[in-house]
Every structure is written in C-alpha cells, then in structure tokens.
Amino acid sequence: MGDGHYISAYCHVDALDHHYGIALRHDHNISLWRKNGGDVELIQVWELERFSGEKHHLRAFRDNTHFWTFVADRLRPLGLDTTDIVGVWGTPGINSVSASGGDYWRRFEEFPQHSLAHLFSALMLDKSIFDTETIVALAMDGGPDSVEDEASQRKPYYVGALVKNGKMSLFPVASTAPLWALMRQRYGLKEGSLMALAGACKAVLPLAVDDPPLIIRRRDFEKADRWFKGVTRQVEDTLSSTSGSEIRGDPLFTRKENEAAVIARLIQQKTISQTKQILAKIIDENDVTPQNTYLAMSGGLALNCPLNTALMKQFEFKGFLAPPCVNDSGLSLGLGLMRFFADEPDFRFRLSSPYLGSNGTDNLSDVIKDPTFSLHIEDISHPELETILSDLLDGPIVWFQGQAEIGPRALGHRSLLADPRDITSRDRLNRIKQRQWWRPVAPLVLDEFSKDWFEESFPSPYMLHAFQVKADKAALVPAICHLDGTARVQTLTMETNPELHEILNAFHRATGVPMLCNTSLNDRSEPILNSISAALDFALSKELSVIYADGMRIQLGAFQHHDKTATNKRARRHFKPMEEPLSAGDVHRLNPLGFSREELVLMRQIPKLRHVDHTAPGTAPRLQRLLSKLRHSFGKQPDFQFIDMYHDLQGSNTLEEALGNRQAEPVCCEADNG
Template sequence: MGYVLGLGGPYHHDASACLVADGRVVAFAEEERFSRIKHHRDSRSAAASAAWCLHQAGIGWSDVDEVAVAWNPYWPNDCDHIADKDMIAELLGPAARDAGGPRRLTVIGHHLAHAASAFYPAGVTDAAVVVVDGSGDGISTSIHHGTRTGLHTLREFPFTQSLGWFYQFATEHAGLGDWTNAGKLMGLAAYGRPTVDLDFLNPASCGYHLDLTGYGLPPDADHTARYSDFSYYRDLRRAYGKAFTDAGVPALPTAGDDTHRGIAADLAASAQLLLQRCLISVVATALDETGSTALCLAGGVALNCTTNGILARTPDIETLFVQPAASDAGCALGAALECAHRRGEYTVPGPRQTHTLLGPDYDNHAIETALQTAGADYTTPPDIATAAARLLADGKVIGWHQGRAEAGPRALGARSILADPHTTASRDRINRDIKRRELWRPLAPSMLDLGPWTTTPDGPAECMIVAHDATPRARQQIPGVVHVDGTLRPQRVDPDLQPAYARLLHAFAAETGIAVVLNTSFNGPGEPIVGSPADALSSGARLGLDAIVIGDYLITPPPSSSTR
C-alpha cells in the first residue's frame, strides 16, 4: 500500500497533516487540536498531527512513501524538494527524525495545494478551480483547470493584488480583530449599507484590479524583496489604514454589541459587496477560460459563505464544490492528493467529499479515564440521543462530543455546542454568556432535510459553508439560526455518517416537531475547537454549559474548573 503524508499551513499558522493511502484519505487533523493554541500560531510544526495520522493508520515512518509540504521556503526561487535537516525537524519534530522520518520533502506550490484540495475531492472530471487567500508563495489568487490529467494553472495574481489581505485589513479597521476574525466582517455586513466608496479596488475584465499607488504601493512595482521579511505587509497595513480613513471611515475601536448600528457595519457591507463583485468576476473569467460548468473553490476567502451562496445560485454553475477546510490547514489534504495523483495512486474522478470527519475519536475506555480524572458525575442513559434531545427541548445548552473530529473551522456535529433554534434566546445566551462575544454574531443549523427551511433545498449543504435563503417557515419557526439578512448556513446531516447525531435530530423532532438544532463550535474565546474528552470537560466547565455528552456518557452539570 502506498502512503503519502501531506503537510499544510507552514506559514507559522494553521499547521496540519493528512495521510492518503492508495489515493484514499484515511486521516486528517489540524495541529491546533493537539497544541490547544488557536490556529497553532507562531509555529510551523505539524509534529503532533503527523504522528497521529501515522498512528491512526497503524504505520511507522518507514511505511511512508512520500511527504509533501504546501510551501516553498525558498520563494521566489523554484524548489522541488526540501532536504534541510533543521527545517524538516522544525516541521515534523525531532522525534520523527529519530524514528527514521523523511530525509526530504516534496514541495507542492501553496496555491496548487489549495487547488488540489478543492478539485480532487469534488467528484468531477472537468472544473474551473479558483483559489483566493491572503498570499502563499507570492500568489494571492489563482485560476486552474482541473481535468482527468490533473490541474493546469491558467492565471496567477501576485501578492500585491490580494483580496484576502483587503478583507483582512477591512476587518481590522472595523475594530473586529486580526485576520483570524474575518468571519466577523461577513456577519456584520448584513447590518450595514454599502455606502463606503472603496475606489482603489475594482472588478475588471480579467478578474479585478487593486491599485494603492496613492498610498505609496503601486501595484506594478517590484515588491518581491520585501515580501519574505514582512516589510511589504506592514506597509500594506498602513496603506489600507489611510485608504479606509480617506473613504470616510476612521480606525474604529474594538467591536462591541452596538457595532452593528454604526459605520463599522457600513464598512463591512461595502467590503463584502466589493469582495463579492471581484470574486464573481474572477469566477466568470475561470468559467470562460476553462469552458467548464463545475466550479471548485479553496483558500481562506472561500470560507465566505455569503459569496458562496451567490455562486451556488449562478445559472452558469451546474456544480459547486467548496473545500470545507478551505484555509491553509486544507493544504495538507491538497498536497497529499496532488502527490498521490502524480504517483498514479489517485485517479480523476474520485469520490465526492461529503464530510470532514477524519480526525481522532475516542473509545469508552479513553472517555471513562477522562471522566474519572476530572472527577465528573455522569450517567449512561439507555439512549443518549433521546436524553440529549430532551435537554435541548427544555432549553438547555449542551456540549456534544461524538466520533471522529471534524477538520476545518466548522463544527459539524462531532465537536459541537447545541441548542434549541425555536427562539433567539438560546442564540443570544450562547453569544453573550457562553462564547462571550458580540450578540450580532449568527449561528448555524444542523438538519436532516433542507426542504422546509431553504429556498434551494438541492444546493450544497454538507458543511455549513454555503449560505442559503431561508424560507418564511424558517424565519418563523427557527429564528435562532436565521441571520438578519434572511439567510442560514445549513448542515444536512447524513444518518449513515453520523448515526448518533441523526438520532438526536429525530428525537428532537419528536419533542418539538422540528428536526433542526442550533449548532456552533465547541470552544471558548480564543481557543480551538475541543479535541479530546478532557478538552470537552475542561472547556465545558469554563463555558458554563448545562450538560455535556461524550459518546454514551451524559455529564450534568459539567465539573467546575476547581475540580479539574
């Protein structure tokens, strides 16, 4: 059996590892779930996630045929392999080296890895593939043509044309935080009016054009030397600060519950609308140049659910696939699949990816050990799904930890916080008291059937990454998961993949009449989604959840922080 290990996110954030066996993905996990550092910031190491992937498959380093990394550390110079011992040790840890780990790594270009993560799992033979992010290996946007023979790059936009950085700095200027908070800008946009004139960025015939010449950064100048030392990035932050201020928006204080009423919301609406127009133009170019009716998306900007919803309803697009782990973490998946395709171990089309449940799971022994260590009081109800559904119907907010962990930023019923969506009260309690964040932040639903709830029930809805228009019934009966703009980001639950979660939805329907629950990620402010049962117990205690379900075990109430 041929094993390929992919490594993603080595730009000092979002490190990850993915193992592919004979072209089949068998394990995929993000380093943050092990290190407990959000986005695994300020480290390139993927040591824990790589070691877990090998353990999951029951293999050692001697069984791995190739390790591929989605990063060229020598850019702008070409590089096919990394043989630097210290760099390999930084990525995989000294333990891997001592255990006979790889002596060299195959380099897969960053945007090519993103593109591979979107095309190969899409289940199609021909597609336009668009990647949009901040920047990787000097590229910010790229267009590719995916065919049976693989990926062929058609266009690349340099880092000086970054839509991801534009959106990021708009987020910062609006007082919403750094690049990790771009999703807030998307949510806030629904409360504002697109009245801010951001005339330095415009859609164009080839996609779009960004011109910050008036702020000291002409797009045609050679900024290559200042890319790797981050001096260009620092100058770009200052340029955007001046550009947004000149557009009539002063730098705003840290966001609060009233942010949605002011000019920050108008900036968010303006930036969101401009991003949408530019992306629609890029996609039109991609479809025209490939002649395809299938579209695949990846890169951090592909996490913009609002834009994805617009694209999903575009008549020229018959098939839309958005990689659920669209950020740099997903590059581990793409690097591994691209490498496997080159080796002849992966053929197009492969099966369509319908879930991200590829991370660690825990048996009853591991769960009971965590419960005993935490001093938790627990029961084992005859039917854990029915017991959980009754708690939700009673208005309780619970943590739900089941099966293999999700990859990507969306909790999809494996590591989730769940509540009743019938009213906005549970949503507001989660935002205000549990997540301790702005009240205007939207939350998403998990459901068995989209038919009653969205106007596009056949649209992509596996991973909460595409916005749908809510039906009048949804607005009336599940307002806790309908955003102010009348959209929702649904997850359609597959009972074959998540039997316990599906049983919970059926049981909740028996209690309330609807098979929909409010679902948000099981984590607190500034922490990654929980990984292990111990993580769930400690996080649940800090957050003040009413109960936690871990496997077949019900903990009510969770142990207090003083008992951990």
C-alpha cells in the same frame, strides 16, 4: 510510488524559529494517507492546534526528532509506527523514512506551492469528477508562504484552473482576501465576525467608491493599501457629518462598529462583483456551460459563505466542490493530492466524510476516574432517544462524538447543540462562548428538508453557504436567523452522520423543526476542543448540565465546587504544549551574534536573507541598518510575526547589496486570511 502509508505535512521545522516563536506558516497540519494500487485513502488529518491548544498553531517544530515524536504519538492508536511511513513531503527539514520526492509541485512552478495546494484540495475532492467532468476552480487567500517555495513572492499569488475531462489549464486570478486582512488588522475582528457585523448592523451610508485594484501579485498590495485607506477616510468623514437624511447609524452598535459594518459591507459587495467578473471571463473565453460545470473554491476566501452562494446562484453551476478545511488547515490535504497526481495521474480518491480528525486525546473510562471530574458526575448512562430530545429542549448540550471534523468549523462531532425555536438559545450560546451578541449560530439541518426552510438552497455539508430563511419559517427558528434574515447552513445526510441524522429526525417528529443550533465546542481564542476532559472542564465552567461523549450521557452538578479558571489555564490542563525551548548553550551556538527576535524574524521572512551567514560578525550591523529602514516604512509594528514582508530582493547577492539597492514596500496584510 509504491503502496503503503504516506504523510504530507504543512509544517515548519527550525530550532531558532521554535525557540523564539517565529511563524512562517500558520494552521500547521499533517495528513496521513494509505495507497493501495491506484486507490488513495485519507486516514486522518492532524491539525496541530487541536493538540497544542495554540489557536492557528504557529510554532515550528524544534527539529526532526520533535516532528517524528509528535507523529509517532498520533500513529500509535492506529496500530502504526514511524517505520510504516513510506514517504513524507511538504515540509523542508524533515528526513523522510524513504525518498520524499520534493519536485512534485514544480511542474506548475509558475504559481506558488501554497496556492497550488489550496487548488488541489478542492479540485480533487472527488477524483472521478476531475477525470470526467468540467470544473472551474479558484484558489484565493491572503497570500502564500515561502517556506518550501522561496520564489513564491515573485509569482502571481492566486491561481485559477479549468478542467475538462482530466485536462487542466492554470492561470492567475485576483483575490480580495488582502482587503479582508486589512479589515482584520484595523478593527481586531476576524473575517467571519466582520461579515456577520455587516449583516447585523443597519447603518446606511451613501458612498461613491471606485472598484478596488486587482490584487494578483505582491506589487499590487501597495495599491490595495492606498484604496483601503481612502475608503476608511471617506467613511470616517461621512459618519462625522451631521447633515444629510441619508446618513443613518445603527443605535444598537458603537460608532466603531457602524464604521466597520459599512466598510465590510462595501468590501463584501466588491468581493462578490469582482469574483463574478472573474468567473464570467473564464466562462466566456473557454466556451463553458455553467449548468454542466462544477465550481471548486479553496483558500481562506472560500470561508465567505455569501460569496460562495452568490456565485452558485448567479451561474447555476452543476455542483460545488470545496473541502471542509478550505483555509490553511487543509494545505496538507492539497499537498498530498498534488503529489499523488504528479506520480500517478490516474489514482482514485474521494473525500467521503469531514470526520477525519483524531478520536481525541483521552478516553472516557479514564477521565471519569479523575477526582477533578468525579465530584461533579451525578450519573452516566446509555441515553435513550427520548432523553436526548428532553436535554435539547432544556438547554444547550455538549456533544463530543468519534473522530473530530477537519477544518475550522464544527460539523457535529465537537459541538454545542441547542433548540433553534427559542431566541434565547442564540443569546445563551453567545454568552457561553464570550462572543458579541449579534453573532449568529448555524443551523444543522436535515438535507432532505433544506429546501422547505431556506430559499434556493442546495447541499451545504461543510457549512460553506448562506441561504435566506423562508419568510413563513423565520419565526419558527429565530435562534438560527441572522439579523439580515440569512443563515449559514450545514446540511446533514444519513450517510455522513447516521447518529445525528437520527436525532434530527426525532427532533423533527417531536417539534416539526428539522434542525438544531450548532456551534463549535470552544471558548473565545481557543481551538475546537479535542479531549473529553477538556469538554467536561468546559461544561463545568459554563454550568452546562449535560455532556454527551462517545455515546454516553454524563449528568453534571456541584458547579460551585469547580475551578472556573480562565481559558488559558484550561489550555494548560488539557492540551500538550509543543514547546521545547533551547538551552542557553544551544541558543548561543545557533545565534552567536545575539540577534534579537525581531531581527531574526526579518531574516526568516525575506527569503533572500535566509541564506545570509548570520554567524558572520559583519552581518549584525548590516542587518540592523536594514531593520531600521523597514521600521521606517512599516511604522510602529509591535511584532512582525504572522506578517509577510513584501520586499523584492531579487538580484541582490549580499545583504549589503540589498541595503543599497532596494527600498522596503509597506506591509499591507497578513500571510493568509484563512
């Protein structure tokens, strides 16, 4: 592999899938790399949702040209163009400027490419640790996609690794992530919200529940589904009982919230105990000393802060390795590192900063000339430190700084910041973001003071750990305390973010508190905002008086004259939709038999069916017969988008054989819980 710029892309390219909105991957992302000898540098990561405005961006690129046009727009501000790209990998259908080397992951092909990419994103976060230390790694999410690895559904879904001085062994592990996906489907809350609800709601329910089945392969999902349904029935029946002094609901929450909280708490307990057992087995069987070993976590389940912290405390690992983008938004990172390792095992790499997103999609000098905003701008100035402190004391401020953080959590470059000493800061932030009243906000704390405020704390630079707030400190920072007394902490060092570190130090000197409330700069159902115009629009819509953008302080007013339209309208104003619908002629050419969207989803989701000639007249009735069987098994599903269909069609050479020989298994969870 020669020197130069490379791209690893976790995307999908298909004209019909683009036109009909058929999603085979979600959280699409692209990483730009520079290789110089043995040194590899990650230049930027482009999460497509930050540009399209589509949360978890699901839509495929229409074609090769569509992909490269997007990439060219991202390269231009860096002084690069597509001719500077030496190679690209990770997404079938993209013509590389040079050979793409698609076999880089097949040396580990007993595991899905998707899960391997998760694994490598954490394992090689600091390549020197990989080369010289011992690491135990777990990559656990809802399940793999099959865009490039069509055999993924026949493999163990989740992968663990043991590394000793650069020598790596891989093995299958179990994951409880599908149980969380079932919770999301049932209650309509994301996993993080469910975990927060479990900590906030004080419902008490005495339950004797067996351990869930180990979920390792596709066939285990049916058992998991049965276990989950049994638990939900048991909880429903128990809550319906009016007898028993041990049964107590929380009057602050609805019946449905009490039910969800009890089940989420139970699944959390099972998640922690099962993962502890997995790690204990790895440690015992491989003569591992945890105190001399790093724990690496990746996949959507690694967003579970209480789990990560419980594992670190139980085993007292030497350190914790995980990228800020542990969910699918980090798969291009993992695909890139896996390819460099395959081609040049001794390469050097270290992820030194989470701020590797783009600089934004506009610039301040242009935005302030826009009549949409100029009417509301009362003052623009270079702020003094005292002014920033005064603004923080007065109320939440919008903070937009430099390159965006990568991953799903705001880490101080696209944030709302507030004073943690006032409980109304939390309440106001939740109202601004249209969130449930019980949702916590995270503390952004000076790393050097973390141990003074949180029990048994350790570095948590990417907000992936939850610590108990010390009893003598909790009353001083009520806005960051969850109802169970914990906080999801981000620790900050001078090296990582000198500007915010200086502000936190000044706030500490003024108040005695070395932290601020920090939550992401976005509204409900909206990706983190990535343009100054969108940030200004957000501030005006929420009547926030002060926004800091790229080092400047902007004082806002005349809120009554701002069009406080819905979030989806803001998305249309400040994001660039990535839809390029096909013409009627192109649709007919690609889909001459007129398959419905649902039928096309079926053909895409089952790898065996992708190679059926869907232009042959005899295909339509056969496919429709299969779809009828699937509907019967699934129940009434309004849409198959974003759902893996776990069907074993191995051995069937034709659609007719598939119809005659196989029965559909029930859908149990979405493709990933990232």
